Amino acid sequence: MTTSRSFLLTLLASTLGAGYAYQRGQARQAILLARFATLAADLMANNQRAAQATANTVRSISRITYLNYQQAADRTVLRQSEQVLARTQSLTDTLRALRSRLGAPSSQAPGLPSQPVGFFASLKNREAANQQLAAHVARYGNFIRRFDSYNELGSPLSTALFEQAYQQNLPPAVVAAAAAGLEAQVRQASAAALQNQAEKVGSKCFFCWRYVARAVPASTTVAPGAFYQARLFLAETPAADYGALTMTANGRALAVQREAGGLVALAVPPRQPGQPDTVRATWRGVIRAHAYPADTTWQLVVPYLIVQHPTP
Amino acid sequence: MKYFLLAALGLLGASGGSWYWQQRQETRLLAALAPLTQTLETANTHARQTAIQALKQLEEGVAKNRNQPRALAVFATATRLHAQANQLLDTLQAQRVALRRTTVGLGAAAAQRLQQQTATYARALRQLPPPSALGRPAVRWGEVPAAATLADLAHVEHQILTSETQAIQRLSRTVGARSITYRLVAVATAAVAPGATYRAHLTLLKILIPQSLRMYCNGQPVPVGPDGVGLVRFRAPRQPGPASWVGMVRINQNGRDTTFVVRVPYRVARR
Numbered sequence: 001m002t003t004s005r006s007f008l009l010t011l012l013a014s015t016l017g018a019g020y021a022y023q024r025g026q027a028r029q030a031i032l033l034a035r036f037a038t039l040a041a042d043l044m045a046n047n048q049r050a051a052q053a054t055a056n057t058v059r060s061i062s063r064i065t066y067l068n069y070q071q072a073a074d075r076t077v078l079r080q081s082e083q084v085l086a087r088t089q090s091l092t093d094t095l096r097a098l099r100s101r102l103g104a105p106s107s108q109a110p111g112l113p114s115q116p117v118g119f120f121a122s123l124k125n126r127e128a129a130n131q132q133l134a135a136h137v138a139r140y141g142n143f144i145r146r147f148d149s150y151n152e153l154g155s156p157l158s159t160a161l162f163e164q165a166y167q168q169n170l171p172p173a174v175v176a177a178a179a180a181g182l183e184a185q186v187r188q189a190s191a192a193a194l195q196n197q198a199e200k201v202g203s204k205c206f207f208c209w210r211y212v213a214r215a216v217p218a219s220t221t222v223a224p225g226a227f228y229q230a231r232l233f234l235a236e237t238p239a240a241d242y243g244a245l246t247m248t249a250n251g252r253a254l255a256v257q258r259e260a261g262g263l264v265a266l267a268v269p270p271r272q273p274g275q276p277d278t279v280r281a282t283w284r285g286v287i288r289a290h291a292y293p294a295d296t297t298w299q300l301v302v303p304y305l306i307v308q309h310p311t312p
Numbered sequence: 313m314k315y316f317l318l319a320a321l322g323l324l325g326a327s328g329g330s331w332y333w334q335q336r337q338e339t340r341l342l343a344a345l346a347p348l349t350q351t352l353e354t355a356n357t358h359a360r361q362t363a364i365q366a367l368k369q370l371e372e373g374v375a376k377n378r379n380q381p382r383a384l385a386v387f388a389t390a391t392r393l394h395a396q397a398n399q400l401l402d403t404l405q406a407q408r409v410a411l412r413r414t415t416v417g418l419g420a421a422a423a424q425r426l427q428q429q430t431a432t433y434a435r436a437l438r439q440l441p442p443p444s445a446l447g448r449p450a451v452r453w454g455e456v457p458a459a460a461t462l463a464d465l466a467h468v469e470h471q472i473l474t475s476e477t478q479a480i481q482r483l484s485r486t487v488g489a490r491s492i493t494y495r496l497v498a499v500a501t502a503a504v505a506p507g508a509t510y511r512a513h514l515t516l517l518k519i520l521i522p523q524s525l526r527m528y529c530n531g532q533p534v535p536v537g538p539d540g541v542g543l544v545r546f547r548a549p550r551q552p553g554p555a556s557w558v559g560m561v562r563i564n565q566n567g568r569d570t571t572f573v574v575r576v577p578y579r580v581a582r583r
Contacts, residue, residue, distance in 0.1 A: 011320045018327030025334040032341050035463045039348045042470040046355040161347055164340075174344050181351040188354065213561040213572035214517065215544065216499045221579045222548040232527050232534060232542040232559045234572060239496060239518035247514050254514060261515030264500070268510055285514045287498050298498035304510055 033173045040177035043184045050187035051092070055292040057194040058085050062243030062290060064201045066258075067209070070244065074201050078243075081197045082292075084147060088190040089293050091140050094133070095179045095186075102172045102179075130166050134159045140186065147193035157185050212237050242289030242296065249285050268306050279306040342459045349459070352466040359473040360401070366480040367394050374487055383487040389440065390483045396436050397476040400429050404465050404472075411458045411465075418461050426468075433472065440479055441486065493521045495539065528560040552582045 058081045065074040141157045161178040164170065214237075217230040238258045247254040247262035254262030266283055280303060287298045370390055374383040407422055418426070497519055500512045521540035528534060534542040542561075549555060554577060561572045 008317070008320070011317075011324060015320060015324045015327060018324060018331055022327055022330050022334060025331060025338065029334065029338055029341065032338065032345070032460060035345060035460060035467075036341075036348070038467050039345075039352055039463055042352055042467055043348070043355065045474070046352075046359065046470070050355075158347070161344055164344060168340050170340065170344060174341065177348055178344070181348045184351050184355050188358070191358075211520065211570075211572060213559055213574035215559050215574055215576045217576065217578060220577075221581050224548060224550045224552055224580050224582075226548055227545055228548045228557075228578060230544040230557075230559075230576065232529065232544050232561065232574075233517075233540055234520045234522070234525070234561045234563065236494065236518040236520055239516045241496065241518060245516055249514060261513045264510075264512045264514055266510045283510075283512075285498065285500055287514065287516050289516070298496070298516065300498045300500065302500040302512065304512075306510075 033171060036173045036177040040173075040180040043177070043180040047092070047180065047183050047187050050184075050191055054085060054088065054187070054190055054194050057191075057198050058082060058292045059242060059290075061194075061198055061201050062292075063240045066240050066243040067238075068201070077197050077200045080147070081194055082290075084144065084190055084193050084197070085292060087140060087143055088186060091136060091186055092183050094136060095183045098133075099176050099179045102176045130162060133162060137182070137186075141189075144189045144193050147196055157182065157189065209236055209238060209240060211235070242291055244290075246288045247286065250283050280304075281306055342457055345459050345463050349463045349466045352463075352470060356466065356469045356473055359470070359477065363394065363397070363473055363477045363480065366477050366484070367391065370480055370484045370487070373484055377487055380487075386483050386487045390480050393436055393440070393476060393479060396433050397472055400433050400472055401469060403429055404469050408462060408465055411462055415458050418456070430468070430472075437475055437479060440483065494518050495521065522563040522565060524564040526562045528562070530557050531560075534559075548578075548580050550580075552580045554578075555580055 058078075061074075061078050061081050065071070065078045068074055137157050137159050159182065161181065162175070165175045165178060212235055213232065214235045215230045215232045217228070219229075222228045245256055247256050249262070249264040249266070254264060256262045262285075264283065264285070268281075282301050282303050285300050285302060289296045289298075367390055370387055374380075374387045377383045403426060407418060407426065410422075411418070495518075497517050498514070499517055500514050519540050521538075525536055525540060526533070527536050527542035529542075529544045529546065534544055536542045542559075544557070544559065546557070556575050556577045559574045559576060561574075563570055563572075
């Protein structure tokens with residue numbers, strides 16, 4: 001009886017011990033998963049800055065190409081750089097979509113579910129999704145290596161962590177962090193490639209831009225004794241922040257000159273019977289610039305008067 | 313009694329099984345943590361270059377600003393901060409090297425030294441004009457696996473580098489080292505021709521908005537808006553024919569006065 005009681009007590013103590021160890025293990029694992037979220041947040045903050053920096057590099061290449069009078073070699077470098085930016089964007093968009101599917105915001109990853117529910121289990125065709133991502137990364141890796149003239153890109157992009165997460169059914173926090181990590185690798189590769197591209201164009205222009213005082217009058221003709229009005233400001237010319245610009249007036253493309261801008265010439269419709277001597281009209285101008293990755297557009301509606309007896 | 317024994321044995325088996333599964337999961341998680349830490353460490357290496365670049369830009373700005381005493385003092389503050397950050401980063405690097413040789417985390421003494429240095433750096437950040445803050449470093453010590461501590465160190469390194477770069481960039485703004493602010497506007501300058509064709513130039517202008525901006529029209533001051541645009545308004549002469557006015561823009565950049573002049577022709581129409 002004493003033996004069985006001791007045995008029972010030992011058994012009970014062992015069970016309690018195992019339970020306690022399990023509880024502690026759970027707490028340790030929660031802390032470990034919180035580390036994945038912290039690393040992911042740090043990596044995403046870096047990724048955000050890197051995305052801005054690569055866009056600025058391409059914008060700078062575009063600007064130098066424009067200031068350098070659009071030489072063929074520079075235009076080729078710009079086109080290649082735009083390809084790098086577009087393909088990087090495509091891959092990072094895929095990775096961010098993956099993160100948001102897991103419930104993580106695009107730039108940070110706090111509060112991911114920590115329960116060991118496999119991410120891949122939530123996908124319809126997990127095998128295909130995994131292979132698709134690996135193929136996308138491999139294609140990008142082969143593409144970006146073409147711009148690696150100084151062998152700076154280091155180790156190839158790796159999807160090993162994704163495969164591990166897939167095979168071992170790791171929690172979503174790990175997969176989200178893996179996506180952030182892979183994006184960081186992609187951003188580092190694209191930054192190195194674009195830096196090489198930027199060095200190819202260089203700054204060859206001796207007098208690139210200057211500051212000038214400019215005035216835009218409300219009208220170049222004014223009645224005697226009436227008020228003349230204009231806006232005066234200090235401007236940098238040419239405004240080459242985005243490189244070459246495209247312009248349209250009433251939807252028609254304009255030939256753009258570096259400093260003068262686009263010349264608008266509109267045929268005024270003939271006078272209709274019963275039309276007043278002075279008619280108000282407008283035209284719509286659109287200027288589009290490559291702001292990388294998204295374009296920027298300025299629109300303005302310019303009023304003018306059609307008068308029956310124009311002043312000399 | 314028999315059932316109780318069976319239940320207790322079952323419970324023990326289940327606990328043991330769960331514990332084993334947990335250990336295996338923890339090992340896997342630690343294995344997954346290592347490559348992510350490595351990626352962040354690489355990103356931190358680039359961030360360290362960015363911080364150095366920010367300090368260089370500040371130095372160039374101070375030189376461009378004719379090494380004014382106030383600007384030099386700001387540069388000295390930034391250099392001190394950079395030195396403190398570097399010292400802390402070197403400590404982190406040394407601890408990282410030590411951790412890579414072992415499987416257990418930081419010792420209490422090393423962790424305490426790190427916390428003291430971090431506190432000193434955080435104090436230096438708070439004393440800056442404008443003050444900035446550093447997140448509380450979360451480096452755990454004791455029975456923490458080395459892989460987890462390495463992740464913590466990479467996180468602290470990231471925080472230090474981010475706060476340092478941001479602080480230096482903020483300091484740069486206080487010495488006027490930054491280039492002139494600007495905005496881009498689309499404008500059309502129209503010349504209404506008599507007859508059937510209307511002609512105008514459509515242009516994108518980069519309007520500069522320096523800190524000190526004064527404008528004049530024919531020698532008379534012109535009110536300047538916060539958007540850097542001066543509004544010129546005067547009564548046109550009664551004599552018809554061609555006329556012109558002279559616009560003058562004066563700025564003070566890096567301690568130097570510069571004047572830009574523009575002559576603007578216009579036409580006074582007949583009655």
